Amino acid sequence: MMTFEGSHILSVSQFDREAISKILTVSAQMAPYAMRQKRCHVLEGAILNNLFFEPSTRTRVSFGTAFNLLGGFVRETVGEENSSLSKGESLFDTARVISGYSDVIAMRHPKMHSVSEFATGSSVPVINGGDGANEHPTQALLDLFTIESEMKPFGRTLDGLHITLMGDLKHGRTVHSLSKLLSLYNNITVTMIAPDALQMPDNVIATLENAGHKVILTNTVEGNLDCDVIYQTRIQQERFASPGEADLYRGHFSLNREIYQQYCQAHTVIMHPLPRDSRPEANELDTDLNDLDNLAIFRQAQNGVLVRMALFALTLGVENSLTKYEKPITWYTNKAG
Structure with a gap:
């Protein structure tokens, strides 16, 4: 079976049925947190860098929401013009720098295979949020x-x-x-x-x-x-x-x-x-x-939060520790109703 911990998630070709079953099972376990029945701080102190060099609403926000729901912090760069890529920096160099600031990176880029190229320079897991017309x-x-x-x-x-x-x-x-x-x-x-x-x-x-x-x-x-x-x-x-x-x-x-x-x-x-x-x-x-x-x-859009929570938990190796880090919800919410 695929080893998730420390791995990049770049293409569906990485997965066999057993790996997919694992992802779907862990995704279902995230429902109480996404529905605000409980909260989980298993990734407290961890940092996600969300690098979105192509317009996105659902994917970008759901990656950030998923990480926050597990207790982590999110840093964002939106638009290539707001990054050093606009100054001619390579994807490899950007990856070497940003991965030093991060525990995991989610990335979207308009160029096909660009996220894989970026991942070669990253010292932390990179999750592909869409690379041109290639994959998602x-x-x-x-x-x-x-x-x-x-x-x-x-x-x-x-x-x-x-x-x-x-x-x-x-x-x-x-x-x-x-x-x-x-x-x-x-x-x-x-x-x-x-x-x-x-x-x-x-x-x-x-x-x-x-x-x-x-x-x-x-x-x-x-x-x-x-x-x-x-x-x-x-x-x-x-x-x-x-x-x-x-x-x-x-x-x-x-x-x-x-x-x-x-x-x-x-x-x-x-x-x-x-x-x-x-x-x-x-x-x-x-x-x-x-x-x-x-x-x-x-419902499909909401499921994106569950699946991305699962991928963060799996790549950072905390999927078996979720219940140890649960806390009650302390604010008003009607999501659980």
């Missing part, structure tokens, strides 16, 4: 945790599921990483709905097919939503040469209540890595879905 391993893990949680009430597991991925599959690093994780499970069917120019990269498709899974490629929504999970993605405008090029594809695959009721099963779960583009010309997930019980996008 923590998002894939929280997505898997969400799928498992959402399927449990129906007596289903991660094996034997039919999952539909829809939208910009070419540039969507979240669906790249999720597909690679799904390849580790059994008897999966993956329907990929995208414009031909934005279909999933061949290497990701090959990973699923080589693992014996069924992959269906289509550019049509109608008749292709009869599945357990729909994973919708936005058009990744920042990955296109120009906003005009991205506009060619915006709004092609919108999902609303009418389409859901017409084409989906009664139990079909809707997921999205967020942010969803709610502008009229895009409207990926209509607001008329907001009161649908099977809309899991906000």
